[in-house]
Amino acid sequence: MFLQLDRVTVSYGTAPGQRPAVDAASLSLSPGQIGVLIGPSGCGKTSLLRAVAGLEPTAAGTITLAGQPLSGGLQGVHVAPEDRGIGMVFQDYALFPHLSVADNVGFGLRHLPRTERQRRVADMLELVGLAHTAKRAPHQLSGGQQQRIALARALARQPRLLLLDEPFSSLDVDLRERLAHDVRAILKQINATALFVTHDQLEAFAIGDLIGVMSNGQLQQWDEAYALYHRPATRFVAGFIGHGVFLPGQVVAGNDGPSVRTPLGDLTDHDECPLPGAFADDRCDVLLRADDIVHDDDAQVKARIERKAFRGSEFLYTLRLATGEQVQVLVPSHHDHAIGEWIGIRPQVDHVVTFPREVHEATEGEHPLTKIA
Structure with missing residues (x-):
């Protein structure tokens, strides 16, 4: 060197x-x-x-x-x-x-x-x-x-x-x-x-x-x-670089290897997904980037638009799932949805990145969310 x-x-x-x-x-x-x-x-x-x-x-x-x-x-x-x-x-x-x-x-x-x-x-x-x-x-x-x-x-x-x-x-x-x-x-x-x-x-x-x-x-x-x-090595790097959120997940065993169960469905990454038992009770937080989620009107999972930021060729939507978790998604700007509207989304994740579960205290009436990256 x-x-x-x-x-x-x-x-x-x-x-x-x-x-x-x-x-x-x-x-x-x-x-x-x-x-x-x-x-x-x-x-x-x-x-x-x-x-x-x-x-x-x-x-x-x-x-x-x-x-x-x-x-x-x-x-x-x-x-x-x-x-x-x-x-x-x-x-x-x-x-x-x-x-x-x-x-x-x-x-x-x-x-x-x-x-x-x-x-x-x-x-x-x-x-x-x-x-x-x-x-x-x-x-x-x-x-x-x-x-x-x-x-x-x-x-x-x-x-x-x-x-x-x-x-x-x-x-x-x-x-x-x-x-x-x-x-x-x-x-x-x-x-x-x-x-x-x-x-x-x-x-x-x-x-x-x-x-x-x-x-x-x-x-x-x-x-x-x-x-x-x-492939961020630490939770700080995951939160500092780019846009992303953490969703609660749980490592589950399957015939094709372990996967992580999330509110958006099961995510699998055979190279990097931790084996069951890697975290306490197999619980973890899963990093999801805005480009890990796809807007799909036919998707079973629906989310409500809470915020939108126009970026020229695309919108950055901040969405709330029915289960309370928050996610972000990049959508082409000709898909101009209104705040409060429910849209379909599905995960399209190539890299499953997990960290030990970290939960913050919810205020009264607030859903207990994992911390936003």
């Missing part, structure tokens, strides 16, 4: 009972891979990124880059940030307003001969598609263009690893996702290895080969986007 973090811990205090900002996080990246850390505010993702950069000391664990120990180990290694061969791109661009675009890109290249420096700057501006802006001032560029210049400046020094700390957070939603796709293409073109921090799932899915979900300082899962969505 090119980048290896082994049980890295970052702690900002020694007060009794104070939990570390990062608690024994492990991840790895191969050369040319792009990793993304995602999670709610205060989860530790930026602290972990800063530890990789050398801006925060590690309390435990090791960080290795291209076989070279950067932090930790038996000798307590701590390589200075400027000696790690790591480039960084920040959310505020950090461009020098008094320098031209070309001079900003070449700022860290003053050790190179003038001709080579000019060639490197030209190559980087061409790479990010902004060669025509070389003589402009940063304030003459749009926010997206300024972020591209910041990326070009970081790449100009040919870092072994590139770190990006929420670089698109100040941009509007549409531009963020588009720029994420563009940045991924740029990094892939030069086979750069990068670690990216964001709180935006669309950005994470657009740019990352591997994505880590963090909560309370712990790296809950480090995996491909498909696995995070369809």
Whole structure:
């Protein structure tokens, strides 16, 4: 592996009972891979990124880059940030307003001969598609263009690893996702290895080969986007990624193997379904994504529409079953049903994901539901 973090811990205090900002996080990246850390505010993702950069000391664990120990180990290694061969791109661009675009890109290249420096700057501006802006001032560029210049400046020094700390957070939603796709293409073109921090799932899915979900300082899962969505390792990941709800279920034995009995019917997944006895009394909660349920007027199970959100090509309906449970379903937008209307639904589940039963107390008159993801 090119980048290896082994049980890295970052702690900002020694007060009794104070939990570390990062608690024994492990991840790895191969050369040319792009990793993304995602999670709610205060989860530790930026602290972990800063530890990789050398801006925060590690309390435990090791960080290795291209076989070279950067932090930790038996000798307590701590390589200075400027000696790690790591480039960084920040959310505020950090461009020098008094320098031209070309001079900003070449700022860290003053050790190179003038001709080579000019060639490197030209190559980087061409790479990010902004060669025509070389003589402009940063304030003459749009926010997206300024972020591209910041990326070009970081790449100009040919870092072994590139770190990006929420670089698109100040941009509007549409531009963020588009720029994420563009940045991924740029990094892939030069086979750069990068670690990216964001709180935006669309950005994470657009740019990352591997994505880590963090909560309370712990790296809950480090995996491909498909696995995070369809095979979440923890209940937190299941609830944090995408839309979904938990339905109560019970594992039952059958001639063709175990299945999970739910208010929507029996669900079977021969590869992943837990064997009877995996949970107390075989009871469990089943994760159902909005795309695990199909609107079908002929289905036996009916549900009442409680909320609807128009999303252009589709509606996201929040439905209440007659038995009291709540589910969500994506429906093509030409199926425009009214709130309060009953519609038919059926499960179409390829991946049965279960967790131990978790029930919250119902208020008076409320049906006891499993918690919404």
